[in-house]
Amino acid sequence: MRRISTGSPFERTMGYSRAVVKGDWCFVSGVTGYDYATMEMPEDVAAQAANCFATIARVLGEAGFAMADIVRVQYTLTDAALVDRVVPVLGAELGEIRPAATMVIAGLIRPEMRIEIEVTAFRG
Helix, strand or coil: CEEECCCCHHHHHHCCCCEEEECCEEEEEEEECCECCCCECCCCHHHHHHHHHHHHHHHHHHHCCCHHHEEEEEEEECCHHHHHHHHHHHHHHHCCCCCEEEEEECCCCCCCCCEEEEEEEECC
8 A cells, every 4th residue: 555645734734644555546635725735725626626637647747546446536525506617627627537427515624625626546
């Protein structure tokens, strides 16, 4: 088993890995819209979603996976009114991959967070 970190302070303080690789599987923890290099969060939910996918792609690449290996995705949005604003980003990133998906409306741990995206990838 291999653990991958983005260096986010949340990983250490909350006790989790950004991703865990087990054989041909990669489980990527929920990613929010921070730019982890600067720890800045855009206000716009579409920009947050784009940051989420940039982090996911980077983590999958480090783990030896590609975006095309994503088989499962869960989106958590803080408000159903945000869905229409993120749909273009979701379609641009995963429209051709078409993993099994779930979308949930729920609160997130910080008020600036509007979306969190979790994926599972399989190469086999």
